[in-house]
Amino acid sequence: MTKTIPIRPYDKPAGGLGALHGAAKALIGNGAALATLPRLNQPRGVDCPGCAYPDSPDSKSVDFCEQGAWAIAHEGGKRRAAPEFFAEHTVTALRAWDHVTLEGAGRLTAPMLYDQATDRYREIGWEAAFALAGAELRALGDPQRAVFYTSGRTSNEAAFLYQLFARAYGTNNLPDSSNLCHESSGQALTMSLGVGKSTVTRADFAHARLIMSFGHNPGSNHPRMLADLREAKRRGCRIIIFNPLRERGLEAFADPQAPAELVNGGTRLADAYYQVRVGGDLAAITGIVKAVLERDAADPDFIAAHTDGFGSFCATVAGQAWPAIEAASGLTRAQMEEAASYYIASPATIAAWCMGLTQNEFAVETIQMLVNLMLLRGNVGKPGAGLMPVRGHSNVQGDRTVGITSRPKPEWLAGLRRVFGIQAPGAPGLDAVGTIDGLLDGVVQAFVALGGNFAVAAPDTPRVLEALSRTRLTVHVATRLNRTHLYPGRTGLLLPCIGRTELDMQPGGAQFVSVEDTASMVHASMGRNRPASPLLRSEPYIVSQLARNTLPESGIDWNIDWNALGTDYDAIRALIERVADGAVDGFDDFNAKIRHDKGFHLPNSAGRREWRTATGKARFIAHALPADTIMARARARYGNGVLCLATIRAHRQYNTTVYRDPKGEVDRYRGVHGSRHVLFAGAGTLARLGFADGDIVRVRAAAPDGIERHVDGIRLVAIDYGHDDVFGYFPELTPLLSPLLVARGANTPAFKQIPVLLERAG
Numbered sequence: 001m002t003k004t005i006p007i008r009p010y011d012k013p014a015g016g017l018g019a020l021h022g023a024a025k026a027l028i029g030n031g032a033a034l035a036t037l038p039r040l041n042q043p044r045g046v047d048c049p050g051c052a053y054p055d056s057p058d059s060k061s062v063d064f065c066e067q068g069a070w071a072i073a074h075e076g077g078k079r080r081a082a083p084e085f086f087a088e089h090t091v092t093a094l095r096a097w098d099h100v101t102l103e104g105a106g107r108l109t110a111p112m113l114y115d116q117a118t119d120r121y122r123e124i125g126w127e128a129a130f131a132l133a134g135a136e137l138r139a140l141g142d143p144q145r146a147v148f149y150t151s152g153r154t155s156n157e158a159a160f161l162y163q164l165f166a167r168a169y170g171t172n173n174l175p176d177s178s179n180l181c182h183e184s185s186g187q188a189l190t191m192s193l194g195v196g197k198s199t200v201t202r203a204d205f206a207h208a209r210l211i212m213s214f215g216h217n218p219g220s221n222h223p224r225m226l227a228d229l230r231e232a233k234r235r236g237c238r239i240i241i242f243n244p245l246r247e248r249g250l251e252a253f254a255d256p257q258a259p260a261e262l263v264n265g266g267t268r269l270a271d272a273y274y275q276v277r278v279g280g281d282l283a284a285i286t287g288i289v290k291a292v293l294e295r296d297a298a299d300p301d302f303i304a305a306h307t308d309g310f311g312s313f314c315a316t317v318a319g320q321a322w323p324a325i326e327a328a329s330g331l332t333r334a335q336m337e338e339a340a341s342y343y344i345a346s347p348a349t350i351a352a353w354c355m356g357l358t359q360n361e362f363a364v365e366t367i368q369m370l371v372n373l374m375l376l377r378g379n380v381g382k383p384g385a386g387l388m389p390v391r392g393h394s395n396v397q398g399d400r401t402v403g404i405t406s407r408p409k410p411e412w413l414a415g416l417r418r419v420f421g422i423q424a425p426g427a428p429g430l431d432a433v434g435t436i437d438g439l440l441d442g443v444v445q446a447f448v449a450l451g452g453n454f455a456v457a458a459p460d461t462p463r464v465l466e467a468l469s470r471t472r473l474t475v476h477v478a479t480r481l482n483r484t485h486l487y488p489g490r491t492g493l494l495l496p497c498i499g500r501t502e503l504d505m506q507p508g509g510a511q512f513v514s515v516e517d518t519a520s521m522v523h524a525s526m527g528r529n530r531p532a533s534p535l536l537r538s539e540p541y542i543v544s545q546l547a548r549n550t551l552p553e554s555g556i557d558w559n560i561d562w563n564a565l566g567t568d569y570d571a572i573r574a575l576i577e578r579v580a581d582g583a584v585d586g587f588d589d590f591n592a593k594i595r596h597d598k599g600f601h602l603p604n605s606a607g608r609r610e611w612r613t614a615t616g617k618a619r620f621i622a623h624a625l626p627a628d629t630i631m632a633r634a635r636a637r638y639g640n641g642v643l644c645l646a647t648i649r650a651h652r653q654y655n656t657t658v659y660r661d662p663k664g665e666v667d668r669y670r671g672v673h674g675s676r677h678v679l680f681a682g683a684g685t686l687a688r689l690g691f692a693d694g695d696i697v698r699v700r701a702a703a704p705d706g707i708e709r710h711v712d713g714i715r716l717v718a719i720d721y722g723h724d725d726v727f728g729y730f731p732e733l734t735p736l737l738s739p740l741l742v743a744r745g746a747n748t749p750a751f752k753q754i755p756v757l758l759e760r761a762g
C-alpha cells in the first residue's frame with residue numbers, strides 16, 4: 001500500500017472518446033459480448049443487465065453505453081470456474097482472494113456441494129442437489145427459519161416462481177437488493193402518493209423545463225441518462241444538481257454516439273451545482289420549500305383539488321429557521337433562494353434521485369420533502385414533470401411488482417389464495433437488515449439466494465459471513481463465484497445458472513424472460529449466446545425444481561405443476577396475470593403485450609393523479625429538521641474527530657463486482673488509478689485533524705454498538721471540499737457499517753452515513 005496512487009484530475013466532459021475506448025477495452029477478444037452489443041436494449045433483443053434506466057422510446061440504432069459493454073463482457077468471457085478449479089483450491093484458501101480475483105475465476109459450470117472433510121466444493125448432480133436442498137428445507141421445522149434473498153437482476157418469471165415457492169413453503173422472508181437500495185423511495189412515495197414507483201416516463205424528458213438531480217452519478221451508473229439530459233439541455237431545459245461531490249458526468253457530457261461532440265467539448269449540463277453536505281438534502285429541500293412559500297409561489301388550485309396536509313405542513317416549514325437550515329444543508333440561504341427561483345420559473349419539473357438520498361438515516365423524510373416540493377406547484381401527473389427514483393439493478397423494480405417483498409400487499413396475497421389456495425402468512429417477513437439480525441442471533445438457519453452477493457453488499461460483512469457458515473443450509477444460484485459463496489452452511493450448494501445474454505433452450509423451444517425498467521416499461525429479453533457450460537440451468541428452472549423438491553406432494557393441493565412452469569415461461573406469465581388481477585394494474589393480456597416490440601407500460605396511478613393513499617389525496621407530510629442524528633450521536637460519544645463516510649461506486653465496478661481494467665483505471669472521472677483503497681476528504685478537514693494528502697490511515701468505525709470495526713491501508717486524497725464528510729469505495733469500506741444504522745421507517749442501511757475516525761497507520 002505504499003505505492004503511489006496516481007490521481008489524475010479529469011477535466012474533459014464525461015462520455016466522449018474515453019467512453020468509446022472504455023467500451024472497446026471491455027470488448028476486445030470477447031466474441032460473446034461483441035455479438036450481443038447490437039441487440040442490447042433493442043426490440044426482441046437483450047435487456048442490458050447494467051442498469052434499470054429505460055430504453056429509448058424511439059428506435060435508435062444503438063442504445064448502450066460503456067458500462068453496459070463491461071456488464072455483458074463480464075457475463076461473457078472465456079474463463080471458467082469449473083470443478084477442477086474447486087478441486088485445486090480449498091474454500092479457506094479462496095477466502096484470501098480479493099473480489100476481483102474471485103469473480104475473475106470465471107463462470108461457474110456445474111452444480112457444486114461443499115464438502116466439510118476436504119474443505120472444498122465438489123461437483124454434484126442436479127437431481128441430487130435439488131433433493132438435498134428440499135430435504136434440508138423440509139427438515140427445518142419452522143419456515144420462518146429460512147430466508148429467500150433476491151438480487152435485482154433476476155427476471156420477472158424467476159422472481160414470481162421464487163416468491164410463490166417461499167409463500168407456499170410458508171414465509172414472507174423475502175429480502176432483496178432493493179432493501180439495500182431504493183427501499184426508502186418505495187416507502188416514502190407509497191405513503192405520500194400511493195405508489196412506490198417513478199411517476200415519470202422517458203418521454204417526459206422531452207417536455208421538462210427543469211430537472212433537479214439529487215445524489216446520483218449517472219456518468220458511471222446510468223450513462224444513458226446523460227443522453228436524455230443533454231437532449232433536454234439543448235431544448236432549453238434547466239438542470240440543477242445537488243451532490244456533495246462535483247461529479248464530472250453531471251457537469252458536462254459528450255455523447256460517444258455523436259461524433260461532433262467528441263471534438264467540441266461536449267454539452268455543459270449543470271446550470272447550478274449545489275454541494276450539499278452528506279445527509280443535507282432534507283434541509284436543502286426544506287429551504288427551497290420555504291423560499292417558494294415565502295414568495296407565495298405555490299399553486300393553490302392543485303393543492304386544493306389534489307392534496308391534504310398543506311396547512312400543518314406550512315406551519316412546520318415556517319418553524320424552521322434559516323440559520324438551522326443553512327447549517328444542516330451546508331448551503332447558503334442565497335443558494336436555496338436561487339434554486340427556488342429555478343423551480344418557480346419552470347412550468348414542468350422532474351426530480352430524479354438515487355443512492356445519495358436513499359441510503360441516509362432520514363431518507364424517507366428527505367424523499368417526502370421532495371414530494372412536498374413537487375406538490376407545491378402541481379409537478380406530479382402532468383407531461384414533463386414528476387418524481388423519478390432511478391433504480392439500480394436492471395429488474396429490481398419488476399421483482400417487486402411480481403411479489404418479491406417481505407411486506408406483501410394484502411391484494412397480492414389474496415391473488416395467491418384465489419389462484420392457488422395458498423394461505424400465505426400476512427405478517428411481514430425478514431427484510432435484508434432483519435436477515436442480518438436473524439443470522440447473527442442464529443434464528444435464520446437456511447439462506448437461499450437467487451443471485452447477488454449478500455454478505456458483501458450488506459453491512460457488517462465479516463460478521464454476516466461468519467454467521468452464514470453457522471447455518472444449516474446455504475443455496476446460491478449464481479453465475480460467478482463471490483465471497484458470500486465461501487461461507488457455506490453445513491450443507492452448502494452452489495447452483496450455476498445461465499445469464500441474461502445466453503440462450504435459454506427448453507424442451508418446448510427457446511424461452512425469453514421479461515423485465516421492468518425504472519419507468520415501468522415491461523419488455524422481453526432474449527439471450528442468444530451459447531451458455532457458458534452445457535450443465536447450466538435457467539433461473540426459473542432451478543427455482544421450480546427447488547420448490548418441487550421442498551414442498552409436500554400430498555396434503556395441500558396447490559395445483560402447481562412445477563415441472564411445466566420451469567420450462568414454459570408463457571405458463572408463468574399466465575399465472576402472473578391471474579395473481580396480479582386486482583393487485584397490480586396492467587398485466588392483462590401479458591403474453592400478448594410482452595410480444596410488442598417495445599413492451600408495455602404498467603400504469604402509474606399517481607401519474608394520472610389518482611391518489612391511492614390512506615386519505616385518497618396526495619399528502620403533504622411535514623418533517624422538522626432532526627437534532628438527534630447518527631452524526632450527532634457519534635460525535636457525542638467519540639468526539640469531534642468523527643467524520644461522515646459516504647461509500648460510493650467507482651467507474652469500474654458493478655456493485656460488489658469489481659472489474660480489473662487492463663490500464664489500471666479505477667474511477668476515470670474522479671481521476672483514480674491503480675488502487676481502490678482511497679478516501680477523499682476536504683483539505684481543511686485533513687489539516688484540522690493533523691493529516692495530509694497521501695497519508696495511509698486506518699479508518700475506524702465510531703459505531704453505536706461499540707463493536708470494533710476498522711479497515712487498514714487507506715490512502716487519503718485531499719479534495720476541494722468544505723464539509724466534514726469523507727468518500728470511499730464500497731465494498732472495501734462496507735465492513736465499517738453497523739446494521740443498527742439505517743434509514744428510519746425503511747431499514748435501508750445508511751451506506752452514505754457511516755461515522756468514522758481516522759487513525760495514523762501502525
Ligand SMILES: Nc1nc2c(c(=O)[nH]1)N[C@H]1C(S)=C(S)[C@@H](COP(=O)(O)OP(=O)(O)OC[C@H]3O[C@@H](n4cnc5c(=O)[nH]c(N)nc54)[C@H](O)[C@@H]3O)O[C@H]1N2
Nearest residue numbers: 067215216217221278279354355356392393648649654655
Ligand atoms: N456501472 C455501474 N452501474 C450501476 C451500478 C454499478 O455499480 N456500476 N450499480 C447499480 C445500482 S444497484 C444502483 S442502486 C445505481 C447507483 O447509482 P448512484 O446512486 O449514482 O451510485 P453511488 O455511487 O452510490 O452514488 C451516489 C452519489 O450520491 C452522492 N451522495 C452521497 N451522499 C449524498 C448525500 O447525502 N446527498 C446527495 N445529494 N448526494 C450524495 C455521491 O457523491 C454520488 O455521486 O447504479 C446502478 N448502475
Ligand SMILES: Nc1nc2c(c(=O)[nH]1)N[C@H]1C(S)=C(S)[C@@H](COP(=O)(O)OP(=O)(O)OC[C@H]3O[C@@H](n4cnc5c(=O)[nH]c(N)nc54)[C@H](O)[C@@H]3O)O[C@H]1N2
Nearest residue numbers: 151177181451452453457477478480482647655656730751
Ligand atoms: N457500502 C455500500 N454497500 C452497498 C451499496 C452502497 O452504495 N454502499 N449499495 C447497495 C445497493 S444499491 C445494492 S442494489 C446492493 C447490491 O447487492 P447484490 O445485488 O446482492 O450484489 P451484486 O454485487 O449486484 O451481485 C453480484 C453477484 O450476482 C451474481 N450474478 C450476476 N449475474 C447473475 C445472474 O444473471 N443470475 C444470478 N443468479 N446471479 C447473477 C454473481 O454471482 C455476482 O457475484 O449492494 C448494496 N451495498
Ligand SMILES: [Mo]
Nearest residue numbers: 181182392393
Ligand atoms: Mo442498487
